[in-house]
Amino acid sequence: MPSSNTKARAAALAPSIHPRITHHRPPSSSSHSPAASPHVDIRITNHYAAKVYTTGAVITGEAVLRTARDLRFDRVALQLVGLAATRNYMAPEVGQVLHRFLLLDMPAADLAAALPADRVLRAGRPYALPFRFVVPRRLPLGACASARRCEHPAVREHHLRLPPSVGGADAAAVWGGRDDGSPETARVRYCVCVAVLQRSFGWAPDLVPVLRAHREVNVLPAYAEDPPLDIQSGGDKAGEYRLAASKTLRRSLVTRRLGVVAVEAAQPPAAVLSPDARRAQSPVRVVLKLRFRPAAEPDEAVAPLLPAVHAVAAKLVARTYYSTSHMGAFPDRERKAELNHGPSLHYSDTSRVASAQLAWVEGWRQVAAAGESVAALDAVFELPVDDRKMLLPTFHSCLLSRTYTLRLVLTVGPGRTRISLSLPLQIIVEGGLSKSCEDVPECGEVDDVALPRYKDHLFVQHHYDECDTHIPLGIGLIM
Numbered sequence: 001m002p003s004s005n006t007k008a009r010a011a012a013l014a015p016s017i018h019p020r021i022t023h024h025r026p027p028s029s030s031s032h033s034p035a036a037s038p039h040v041d042i043r044i045t046n047h048y049a050a051k052v053y054t055t056g057a058v059i060t061g062e063a064v065l066r067t068a069r070d071l072r073f074d075r076v077a078l079q080l081v082g083l084a085a086t087r088n089y090m091a092p093e094v095g096q097v098l099h100r101f102l103l104l105d106m107p108a109a110d111l112a113a114a115l116p117a118d119r120v121l122r123a124g125r126p127y128a129l130p131f132r133f134v135v136p137r138r139l140p141l142g143a144c145a146s147a148r149r150c151e152h153p154a155v156r157e158h159h160l161r162l163p164p165s166v167g168g169a170d171a172a173a174v175w176g177g178r179d180d181g182s183p184e185t186a187r188v189r190y191c192v193c194v195a196v197l198q199r200s201f202g203w204a205p206d207l208v209p210v211l212r213a214h215r216e217v218n219v220l221p222a223y224a225e226d227p228p229l230d231i232q233s234g235g236d237k238a239g240e241y242r243l244a245a246s247k248t249l250r251r252s253l254v255t256r257r258l259g260v261v262a263v264e265a266a267q268p269p270a271a272v273l274s275p276d277a278r279r280a281q282s283p284v285r286v287v288l289k290l291r292f293r294p295a296a297e298p299d300e301a302v303a304p305l306l307p308a309v310h311a312v313a314a315k316l317v318a319r320t321y322y323s324t325s326h327m328g329a330f331p332d333r334e335r336k337a338e339l340n341h342g343p344s345l346h347y348s349d350t351s352r353v354a355s356a357q358l359a360w361v362e363g364w365r366q367v368a369a370a371g372e373s374v375a376a377l378d379a380v381f382e383l384p385v386d387d388r389k390m391l392l393p394t395f396h397s398c399l400l401s402r403t404y405t406l407r408l409v410l411t412v413g414p415g416r417t418r419i420s421l422s423l424p425l426q427i428i429v430e431g432g433l434s435k436s437c438e439d440v441p442e443c444g445e446v447d448d449v450a451l452p453r454y455k456d457h458l459f460v461q462h463h464y465d466e467c468d469t470h471i472p473l474g475i476g477l478i479m
Helices: 004-016 108-112 153-159 168-174
Strands: 039-044 058-066 075-087 096-105 127-134 186-199 207-219 244-250 257-265 271-273 284-294 309-323 344-367 372-382 400-412 417-425 427-429
Touching (some): 039 186, 039 207, 058 075, 058 207, 075 127, 075 207, 127 186, 257 400, 257 417, 309 372
Parallel strands (some): 271 427
Antiparallel strands (some): 039 058, 058 127, 075 186, 244 257, 309 400, 344 372, 400 417
């Protein structure tokens, strides 16, 4: 038992012993100020989230750097980066594949005037780095490094075109709430990236990013219309497109044949979208040629009973092809399985119904020599473009492709016989509202500021591609 003296000494010392209490104060506004932590603010001139840049568009602005402490740097990289990412969940050993097809680098001489000469960023001091990028018409030759794997020079020519931004799982966020009909496992990103680099220590010193940020932009390139597909001579064994079809007409299943009606159509002209893809500039027009051969020999005294066209239903199918390896052929053509190195997947969006209007170009007339009757029908379709869904332009790249098929179903004859056609439809973006690349000033003509230069491009097949481009984590990554 402790003595009374011991208890008295403890009571005397108790008031001087206080427990350690930590008071959690709400963070003040100064704790979130740019001077309290490293901060990069990329400001693009006249930019908003849903803005779309097309071929020849100029992306200007400035990147403002602030650091919490003095920061030494060896280089500051300011770039416009284009990146494609695909993933095949059926082949988990491959993982994600990244293809950096575009890399525009602001010249160091243009950034030197805004950076300190001693290469030390002072704490709390803002450094505004101006940038100016022009969306190019074509990619450099290094963007498609597998030239010998391409079936035809036309394939490589398409691979050297800029692909549009493809949203993937974030399509609604990329296009302002509109769905572009792409799968979660394929995407294309464009972004303005800035990185402060330091040289590491070791046997092979590399530039390591110590401060970096990015801001994404939406790109819809504009190209001229391509020639029609040569489907007949190619054989079309894959059955992607069907330009002609025929059916036997009957009044019902148990009645005799009335004859055979055949429908034929050519590939329609390209559909043109506005530069922001919010509206179609003109409807799609398809001329349908009909031929009817009666089952019985025609009687000169009795006119043959010609079938009536009751309706034409149209559906626009958007198909996204993607692969984790180089696609050396157009994925919607013959021999695609032979020339595409690796499994090629596709995702189809069939939820877009096009409204149709019919008009007879030429009524039924009898061709006595052939023993049949012919007619021509003009069908006009409005593209399904609204505030919820959008259409990407047709494109083919090394990892991704987007094609469109216009599926037509004609209801013909007394028995309401259905005849189906599948026509290829090319969709392009109008380039008239944007300054073309031919009108873009050459180096030194714009305030003595040289345009950013192309860098060497490589096809990189692994999970992350940071060592070369200094792209921040999260760009183009598919989880």
